[in-house]
Amino acid sequence: YIWERKDIKDDILKDYDFMKELGSGNFSVVYEGVNKNTGKRVAIKHLNLSKINTHTTKFKSQLNREIEILKFIKHENVVQIYDIFYSKDQQLFFILELANGGELYNKIGFNEPLLNENQSRFVFKQILNAVSYLHSEGIAHRDLKPENILFESYGDDYLKIKITDFGLARFIHEGELAKTLCGSPLYVAPEVILSIHQKNKYGNRSSQSPSKDLSSVGYGKSCDAWSLGAILYIVLSGTPPFDDDDDAEMSTPQLFEKIVSGNYKFPEKTWSLISSSAADLVKGLLTVDPEKRLTVEQALHHPWITEINSSYKNDR
Ligand code: ADP
Ligand code: MG
Numbered sequence: 001y002i003w004e005r006k007d008i009k010d011d012i013l014k015d016y017d018f019m020k021e022l023g024s025g026n027f028s029v030v031y032e033g034v035n036k037n038t039g040k041r042v043a044i045k046h047l048n049l050s051k052i053n054t055h056t057t058k059f060k061s062q063l064n065r066e067i068e069i070l071k072f073i074k075h076e077n078v079v080q081i082y083d084i085f086y087s088k089d090q091q092l093f094f095i096l097e098l099a100n101g102g103e104l105y106n107k108i109g110f111n112e113p114l115l116n117e118n119q120s121r122f123v124f125k126q127i128l129n130a131v132s133y134l135h136s137e138g139i140a141h142r143d144l145k146p147e148n149i150l151f152e153s154y155g156d157d158y159l160k161i162k163i164t165d166f167g168l169a170r171f172i173h174e175g176e177l178a179k180t181l182c183g184s185p186l187y188v189a190p191e192v193i194l195s196i197h198q199k200n201k202y203g204n205r206s207s208q209s210p211s212k213d214l215s216s217v218g219y220g221k222s223c224d225a226w227s228l229g230a231i232l233y234i235v236l237s238g239t240p241p242f243d244d245d246d247d248a249e250m251s252t253p254q255l256f257e258k259i260v261s262g263n264y265k266f267p268e269k270t271w272s273l274i275s276s277s278a279a280d281l282v283k284g285l286l287t288v289d290p291e292k293r294l295t296v297e298q299a300l301h302h303p304w305i306t307e308i309n310s311s312y313k314n315d316r
Contacts, residue, residue: 077130101151189226229285
Protein backbone atom coordinates (compact mmCIF):
# COMPACT_ATOMS: atom_id res chain seq x y z
CA TYR A 1 0.00 0.00 0.00
CA ILE A 2 0.93 3.57 -0.46
CA TRP A 3 1.70 3.99 3.22
CA GLU A 4 4.62 1.65 2.73
CA ARG A 5 6.08 3.53 -0.22
CA LYS A 6 9.68 4.50 0.43
CA ASP A 7 9.20 7.89 -1.18
CA ILE A 8 6.56 8.92 1.35
CA LYS A 9 7.77 10.39 4.63
CA ASP A 10 5.85 10.58 7.86
CA ASP A 11 6.97 13.57 9.91
CA ILE A 12 6.19 16.75 8.03
CA LEU A 13 6.86 19.05 11.01
CA LYS A 14 10.47 17.90 11.04
CA ASP A 15 10.99 19.42 7.59
CA TYR A 16 8.35 22.14 7.15
CA ASP A 17 6.91 25.13 8.99
CA PHE A 18 3.31 26.01 8.22
CA MET A 19 2.52 29.66 7.43
CA LYS A 20 -0.72 31.25 6.29
CA GLU A 21 -3.63 29.49 4.60
CA LEU A 22 -3.64 30.00 0.83
CA GLY A 23 -6.92 28.45 -0.14
CA SER A 24 -9.13 25.43 0.21
CA GLY A 25 -11.26 23.05 -1.79
CA ASN A 26 -13.77 20.38 -0.94
CA PHE A 27 -11.30 17.99 0.63
CA SER A 28 -8.22 19.99 1.31
CA VAL A 29 -6.71 23.06 2.85
CA VAL A 30 -3.62 24.54 1.24
CA TYR A 31 -1.03 26.44 3.28
CA GLU A 32 2.09 28.33 2.47
CA GLY A 33 5.03 26.55 4.03
CA VAL A 34 8.79 26.87 4.42
CA ASN A 35 11.36 24.12 4.19
CA LYS A 36 13.27 24.33 7.48
CA ASN A 37 16.51 23.20 5.93
CA THR A 38 16.59 25.21 2.71
CA GLY A 39 14.27 28.15 3.43
CA LYS A 40 12.42 27.37 0.20
CA ARG A 41 8.80 28.51 0.20
CA VAL A 42 6.24 25.96 -0.93
CA ALA A 43 2.53 25.23 -0.92
CA ILE A 44 1.38 22.41 1.37
CA LYS A 45 -1.85 20.70 0.39
CA HIS A 46 -3.36 18.92 3.37
CA LEU A 47 -5.94 16.18 2.89
CA ASN A 48 -7.60 14.57 5.85
CA LEU A 49 -8.15 11.06 4.56
CA SER A 50 -9.86 9.91 7.75
CA LYS A 51 -12.92 11.83 6.56
CA ILE A 52 -13.31 9.78 3.42
CA ASN A 53 -13.62 6.11 2.66
CA THR A 54 -10.03 5.11 1.99
CA HIS A 55 -10.44 1.42 2.65
CA THR A 56 -11.51 0.29 -0.77
CA THR A 57 -8.89 -1.36 -2.96
CA LYS A 58 -10.00 0.92 -5.76
CA PHE A 59 -9.04 3.93 -3.67
CA LYS A 60 -5.68 2.48 -2.71
CA SER A 61 -4.62 1.47 -6.19
CA GLN A 62 -5.89 4.75 -7.64
CA LEU A 63 -3.99 6.67 -5.00
CA ASN A 64 -0.77 4.92 -5.93
CA ARG A 65 -1.37 5.62 -9.58
CA GLU A 66 -2.19 9.25 -8.95
CA ILE A 67 1.01 9.72 -6.98
CA GLU A 68 3.00 8.25 -9.85
CA ILE A 69 1.29 10.67 -12.23
CA LEU A 70 1.86 13.67 -9.97
CA LYS A 71 5.55 12.87 -9.69
CA PHE A 72 5.85 12.35 -13.43
CA ILE A 73 4.29 15.65 -14.55
CA LYS A 74 6.79 18.32 -15.49
CA HIS A 75 5.72 21.47 -17.33
CA GLU A 76 6.37 25.15 -16.75
CA ASN A 77 2.63 25.83 -16.55
CA VAL A 78 1.81 23.02 -14.16
CA VAL A 79 2.41 23.13 -10.42
CA GLN A 80 5.14 20.66 -9.55
CA ILE A 81 5.05 18.22 -6.66
CA TYR A 82 8.24 17.99 -4.58
CA ASP A 83 7.37 15.63 -1.79
CA ILE A 84 4.62 13.63 -0.10
CA PHE A 85 4.05 13.05 3.61
CA TYR A 86 1.59 10.72 5.25
CA SER A 87 1.09 10.42 8.98
CA LYS A 88 -0.42 7.49 10.83
CA ASP A 89 -3.61 9.36 11.65
CA GLN A 90 -4.38 9.43 7.90
CA GLN A 91 -3.22 12.95 7.19
CA LEU A 92 -1.79 13.33 3.70
CA PHE A 93 0.38 16.28 2.68
CA PHE A 94 1.56 17.23 -0.78
CA ILE A 95 4.51 19.61 -0.95
CA LEU A 96 3.89 21.67 -4.08
CA GLU A 97 5.50 24.41 -6.07
CA LEU A 98 4.18 27.71 -4.71
CA ALA A 99 2.05 29.81 -7.07
CA ASN A 100 1.53 32.99 -5.14
CA GLY A 101 -0.50 35.16 -7.51
CA GLY A 102 -3.99 33.98 -6.67
CA GLU A 103 -6.56 32.12 -8.74
CA LEU A 104 -7.67 32.94 -12.28
CA TYR A 105 -11.07 32.97 -10.57
CA ASN A 106 -10.15 36.34 -9.02
CA LYS A 107 -9.43 37.82 -12.45
CA ILE A 108 -12.96 37.21 -13.68
CA GLY A 109 -15.03 40.34 -13.20
CA PHE A 110 -18.66 40.02 -12.24
CA ASN A 111 -20.52 40.53 -15.53
CA GLU A 112 -17.53 42.23 -17.07
CA PRO A 113 -14.12 40.91 -18.04
CA LEU A 114 -11.09 42.01 -16.01
CA LEU A 115 -8.56 40.77 -18.54
CA ASN A 116 -8.66 42.28 -22.02
CA GLU A 117 -8.69 40.04 -25.07
CA ASN A 118 -4.93 40.01 -25.54
CA GLN A 119 -4.33 39.27 -21.87
CA SER A 120 -6.94 36.51 -22.07
CA ARG A 121 -5.13 35.06 -25.08
CA PHE A 122 -1.79 35.18 -23.27
CA VAL A 123 -3.29 33.32 -20.30
CA PHE A 124 -5.32 30.86 -22.37
CA LYS A 125 -2.40 29.91 -24.58
CA GLN A 126 -0.43 28.82 -21.53
CA ILE A 127 -3.38 26.78 -20.29
CA LEU A 128 -3.65 25.10 -23.69
CA ASN A 129 0.07 24.38 -23.72
CA ALA A 130 -0.12 22.76 -20.29
CA VAL A 131 -3.21 20.68 -21.02
CA SER A 132 -1.86 19.69 -24.43
CA TYR A 133 1.27 18.44 -22.68
CA LEU A 134 -0.84 16.45 -20.21
CA HIS A 135 -2.93 14.94 -23.00
CA SER A 136 0.15 14.01 -24.99
CA GLU A 137 1.29 12.10 -21.92
CA GLY A 138 -2.09 10.40 -21.68
CA ILE A 139 -3.23 12.37 -18.64
CA ALA A 140 -6.62 14.07 -18.40
CA HIS A 141 -7.02 16.72 -15.69
CA ARG A 142 -10.83 16.48 -15.53
CA ASP A 143 -11.30 19.29 -13.02
CA LEU A 144 -10.22 22.34 -14.99
CA LYS A 145 -11.82 25.52 -13.68
CA PRO A 146 -10.65 29.04 -12.80
CA GLU A 147 -10.18 28.04 -9.15
CA ASN A 148 -7.55 25.50 -10.21
CA ILE A 149 -5.57 27.85 -12.43
CA LEU A 150 -3.13 29.96 -10.45
CA PHE A 151 -0.85 32.87 -11.23
CA GLU A 152 2.77 32.32 -10.39
CA SER A 153 2.99 35.69 -8.66
CA TYR A 154 1.12 38.95 -8.22
CA GLY A 155 1.11 41.88 -10.62
CA ASP A 156 -1.13 42.99 -13.47
CA ASP A 157 1.57 42.64 -16.09
CA TYR A 158 2.75 39.29 -14.83
CA LEU A 159 0.34 36.68 -16.06
CA LYS A 160 2.29 33.44 -15.94
CA ILE A 161 -0.05 30.64 -14.92
CA LYS A 162 0.30 27.28 -13.21
CA ILE A 163 -2.40 24.62 -13.26
CA THR A 164 -3.00 22.87 -9.97
CA ASP A 165 -5.28 20.27 -8.38
CA PHE A 166 -4.40 16.93 -9.89
CA GLY A 167 -4.99 13.33 -9.41
CA LEU A 168 -6.04 12.52 -5.94
CA ALA A 169 -8.24 15.57 -5.52
CA ARG A 170 -9.94 14.83 -8.80
CA PHE A 171 -10.33 11.18 -7.89
CA ILE A 172 -12.07 12.07 -4.67
CA HIS A 173 -14.21 14.75 -6.29
CA GLU A 174 -15.51 12.34 -8.85
CA GLY A 175 -16.94 9.87 -6.40
CA GLU A 176 -18.40 12.73 -4.45
CA LEU A 177 -19.82 14.44 -7.50
CA ALA A 178 -21.70 11.30 -8.34
CA LYS A 179 -23.32 11.21 -4.94
CA THR A 180 -23.94 14.78 -3.91
CA LEU A 181 -23.21 16.97 -6.93
CA CYS A 182 -20.92 19.03 -4.76
CA GLY A 183 -19.57 22.34 -5.86
CA SER A 184 -20.40 24.32 -8.94
CA PRO A 185 -20.65 22.20 -12.06
CA LEU A 186 -20.27 25.19 -14.40
CA TYR A 187 -17.31 23.69 -16.26
CA VAL A 188 -18.41 20.06 -16.43
CA ALA A 189 -18.70 18.50 -19.89
CA PRO A 190 -22.01 17.01 -21.08
CA GLU A 191 -20.62 13.48 -21.28
CA VAL A 192 -19.46 13.69 -17.66
CA ILE A 193 -22.94 14.67 -16.52
CA LEU A 194 -24.44 11.89 -18.60
CA SER A 195 -22.03 9.27 -17.34
CA ILE A 196 -22.83 10.22 -13.75
CA HIS A 197 -26.57 10.33 -14.15
CA GLN A 198 -28.65 7.41 -15.25
CA LYS A 199 -28.83 7.01 -18.95
CA ASN A 200 -31.42 9.02 -20.82
CA LYS A 201 -32.32 11.30 -17.96
CA TYR A 202 -31.04 14.23 -19.99
CA GLY A 203 -30.96 12.49 -23.31
CA ASN A 204 -32.36 13.46 -26.70
CA ARG A 205 -32.73 17.16 -26.11
CA SER A 206 -29.62 18.44 -27.73
CA SER A 207 -30.02 21.41 -30.00
CA GLN A 208 -26.60 20.46 -31.35
CA SER A 209 -27.81 16.96 -32.30
CA PRO A 210 -24.94 14.72 -31.21
CA SER A 211 -24.36 11.80 -33.52
CA LYS A 212 -24.99 9.24 -30.83
CA ASP A 213 -26.05 8.68 -27.27
CA LEU A 214 -23.40 10.55 -25.29
CA SER A 215 -23.81 8.57 -22.11
CA SER A 216 -22.30 5.56 -23.84
CA VAL A 217 -19.18 7.46 -24.87
CA GLY A 218 -17.74 7.75 -21.38
CA TYR A 219 -15.31 10.55 -20.93
CA GLY A 220 -11.63 11.21 -21.24
CA LYS A 221 -9.40 13.97 -22.48
CA SER A 222 -12.18 15.65 -24.46
CA CYS A 223 -13.93 16.72 -21.26
CA ASP A 224 -10.90 18.95 -20.57
CA ALA A 225 -11.45 20.67 -23.93
CA TRP A 226 -15.04 21.42 -22.96
CA SER A 227 -13.98 22.88 -19.61
CA LEU A 228 -11.43 25.04 -21.41
CA GLY A 229 -14.19 26.37 -23.65
CA ALA A 230 -16.24 27.33 -20.59
CA ILE A 231 -13.16 28.92 -19.01
CA LEU A 232 -12.37 30.95 -22.13
CA TYR A 233 -16.00 32.08 -22.32
CA ILE A 234 -16.06 33.36 -18.74
CA VAL A 235 -12.60 34.94 -18.89
CA LEU A 236 -13.52 36.88 -22.04
CA SER A 237 -17.01 37.94 -21.01
CA GLY A 238 -17.17 37.84 -17.21
CA THR A 239 -20.22 35.57 -17.35
CA PRO A 240 -20.39 31.76 -17.38
CA PRO A 241 -21.84 30.24 -20.57
CA PHE A 242 -24.51 28.17 -18.84
CA ASP A 243 -25.65 30.40 -16.02
CA ASP A 244 -27.13 33.55 -17.48
CA ASP A 245 -28.32 36.50 -15.43
CA ASP A 246 -32.04 36.14 -16.04
CA ASP A 247 -31.78 32.77 -14.37
CA ALA A 248 -29.58 33.47 -11.36
CA GLU A 249 -31.30 30.92 -9.15
CA MET A 250 -30.98 28.13 -11.66
CA SER A 251 -30.93 24.71 -10.00
CA THR A 252 -28.33 22.08 -10.74
CA PRO A 253 -30.70 19.93 -12.85
CA GLN A 254 -31.63 22.98 -14.93
CA LEU A 255 -27.97 23.82 -15.39
CA PHE A 256 -27.21 20.22 -16.40
CA GLU A 257 -30.06 20.34 -18.88
CA LYS A 258 -28.57 23.44 -20.49
CA ILE A 259 -25.10 21.90 -20.62
CA VAL A 260 -26.11 18.59 -22.17
CA SER A 261 -28.17 20.38 -24.81
CA GLY A 262 -25.37 22.85 -25.54
CA ASN A 263 -27.84 25.63 -24.90
CA TYR A 264 -25.75 28.79 -24.52
CA LYS A 265 -25.58 32.18 -26.23
CA PHE A 266 -23.18 34.99 -27.00
CA PRO A 267 -25.13 38.03 -25.73
CA GLU A 268 -24.58 41.12 -27.91
CA LYS A 269 -23.88 43.36 -24.96
CA THR A 270 -20.54 41.76 -24.09
CA TRP A 271 -19.69 39.74 -27.19
CA SER A 272 -19.93 42.65 -29.61
CA LEU A 273 -16.73 43.87 -27.94
CA ILE A 274 -14.96 40.52 -28.41
CA SER A 275 -13.50 39.29 -31.71
CA SER A 276 -15.51 36.75 -33.72
CA SER A 277 -12.38 34.61 -33.88
CA ALA A 278 -12.41 34.25 -30.08
CA ALA A 279 -16.09 33.30 -30.14
CA ASP A 280 -15.33 30.76 -32.85
CA LEU A 281 -12.74 29.07 -30.65
CA VAL A 282 -15.23 29.00 -27.76
CA LYS A 283 -17.80 27.38 -30.08
CA GLY A 284 -15.32 24.73 -31.22
CA LEU A 285 -14.57 23.78 -27.63
CA LEU A 286 -18.14 24.00 -26.32
CA THR A 287 -19.36 21.37 -28.76
CA VAL A 288 -21.64 18.82 -27.12
CA ASP A 289 -20.49 15.84 -29.18
CA PRO A 290 -17.00 14.95 -27.86
CA GLU A 291 -16.08 13.56 -31.26
CA LYS A 292 -16.83 16.81 -33.04
CA ARG A 293 -15.34 18.99 -30.31
CA LEU A 294 -11.97 20.64 -30.96
CA THR A 295 -9.11 18.85 -29.29
CA VAL A 296 -6.74 20.88 -27.17
CA GLU A 297 -4.07 20.38 -29.82
CA GLN A 298 -6.43 21.75 -32.48
CA ALA A 299 -7.28 24.69 -30.23
CA LEU A 300 -3.56 25.53 -30.07
CA HIS A 301 -3.63 25.91 -33.85
CA HIS A 302 -6.82 27.96 -33.94
CA PRO A 303 -6.38 31.39 -35.62
CA TRP A 304 -7.30 33.25 -32.43
CA ILE A 305 -4.27 31.66 -30.77
CA THR A 306 -1.82 31.73 -33.69
CA GLU A 307 -2.62 34.66 -35.97
CA ILE A 308 -2.09 37.58 -33.69
CA ASN A 309 1.37 37.56 -32.32
CA SER A 310 1.19 40.58 -30.08
CA SER A 311 2.12 40.26 -26.45
CA TYR A 312 -0.59 41.33 -24.00
CA LYS A 313 1.82 44.01 -22.81
CA ASN A 314 1.71 45.90 -26.12
CA ASP A 315 -2.04 45.89 -26.20
CA ARG A 316 -4.14 49.00 -26.36
P1 ADP B 1 -9.03 20.85 -3.89
O1 ADP B 1 -8.69 19.55 -4.51
O2 ADP B 1 -9.54 20.65 -2.49
O3 ADP B 1 -9.91 21.71 -4.74
P2 ADP B 1 -6.77 22.48 -4.71
O4 ADP B 1 -5.54 21.76 -5.10
O5 ADP B 1 -7.60 23.03 -5.81
O6 ADP B 1 -7.63 21.61 -3.70
O7 ADP B 1 -6.34 23.68 -3.77
C1 ADP B 1 -7.32 24.51 -3.17
C2 ADP B 1 -6.92 25.97 -3.33
O8 ADP B 1 -5.66 26.20 -2.68
C3 ADP B 1 -6.71 26.42 -4.76
O9 ADP B 1 -7.92 26.79 -5.38
C4 ADP B 1 -5.74 27.58 -4.58
O10 ADP B 1 -6.41 28.74 -4.16
C5 ADP B 1 -4.86 27.10 -3.42
N1 ADP B 1 -3.67 26.42 -3.93
C6 ADP B 1 -3.61 25.14 -4.39
N2 ADP B 1 -2.38 24.82 -4.82
C7 ADP B 1 -1.63 25.92 -4.66
C8 ADP B 1 -0.24 26.25 -4.94
N3 ADP B 1 0.59 25.34 -5.45
N4 ADP B 1 0.20 27.51 -4.67
C9 ADP B 1 -0.66 28.42 -4.15
N5 ADP B 1 -1.95 28.19 -3.85
C10 ADP B 1 -2.45 26.95 -4.10
MG1 MG C 1 -9.51 22.75 -6.52
